[in-house]
Amino acid sequence: NAGVMQNPRHLVRRRGQEARLRCSPMKGHSHVYWYRQLPEEGLKFMVYLQKENIIDESGMPKERFSAEFPKEGPSILRIQQVVRGDSAAYFCASSPVDIAGETQYFGPGTRLLVL
Amino acid sequence: AQKVTQAQTEISVVEKEDVTLDCVYETRDTTYYLFWYKQPPSGELVFLIRRNSFDEQNEISGRYSWNFQKSTSSFNFTITASQVVDSAVYFCALSPDNYGQNFVFGPGTRLSVLP
Numbered sequence: 001n002a003g004v005m006q007n008p009r010h011l012v013r014r015r016g017q018e019a020r021l022r023c024s025p026m027k028g029h030s031h032v033y034w035y036r037q038l039p040e041e042g043l044k045f046m047v048y049l050q051k052e053n054i055i056d057e058s059g060m061p062k063e064r065f066s067a068e069f070p071k072e073g074p075s076i077l078r079i080q081q082v083v084r085g086d087s088a089a090y091f092c093a094s095s096p097v098d099i100a101g102e103t104q105y106f107g108p109g110t111r112l113l114v115l
Numbered sequence: 116a117q118k119v120t121q122a123q124t125e126i127s128v129v130e131k132e133d134v135t136l137d138c139v140y141e142t143r144d145t146t147y148y149l150f151w152y153k154q155p156p157s158g159e160l161v162f163l164i165r166r167n168s169f170d171e172q173n174e175i176s177g178r179y180s181w182n183f184q185k186s187t188s189s190f191n192f193t194i195t196a197s198q199v200v201d202s203a204v205y206f207c208a209l210s211p212d213n214y215g216q217n218f219v220f221g222p223g224t225r226l227s228v229l230p
Contacts, residue, residue, distance in 0.1 A: 101148030
């Protein structure tokens with residue numbers, strides 16, 4: 001009865017390095033959402049994916065950020081050439097179906113610190 | 116545009132006091148969904164409640180209760196007889212009635228329950 005899994009829980013990178021954040025949705029869930037939480041702020045939507053498809057990436061920065069949800073394996077949020085402003089908590093959520101208002105269940109988050 | 120306002124940034128109460136967390140939302144949709152999530156100090160997001168726009172009945176779950184008033188676009192959350200374990204950041208979120216829509220989160224209210 002595992003919930004949404006995210007790893008790593010904490011990630012430290014130096015400016016210019018790449019960060020790869022992983023998310024395994026709840027069993028039976030095929031819809032994944034990524035959110036970013038800056039310090040002392042609420043969560044901001046980044047991207048919504050289904051298996052092998054990006055459905056909505058309207059919240060994703062145009063450069064350096066990418067996301068995928070392959071047929072097999074976890075969803076990956078990749079941040080290339082990280083900058084200090086990328087330091088935040090990144091949350092993944094999943095839902096079983098794509099019905100309006102369906103509850104999203106969140107993982108524990110990955111705290112990214114860019115030095 | 117969709118927006119969620121949580122005007123109370125921080126609230127402190129003494130254990131056993133009742134406390135109400137305010138949430139005001141904006142949407143042009145006639146059908147929408149509202150959520151409350153709890154983020155304890157450990158950092159994960161815990162789902163508390165989901166309510167659709169056609170159901171204005173108040174809901175009670177143990178010490179938690181929710182007051183949904185469409186006329187004032189509010190979805191307030193009350194904790195009765197607060198406990199130290201209730202200390203957390205509480206987020207209100209809005210999901211419009213769109214296909215695959217992301218959540219719009221409020222900035223959160225930090226609740227501290229003092230012994």
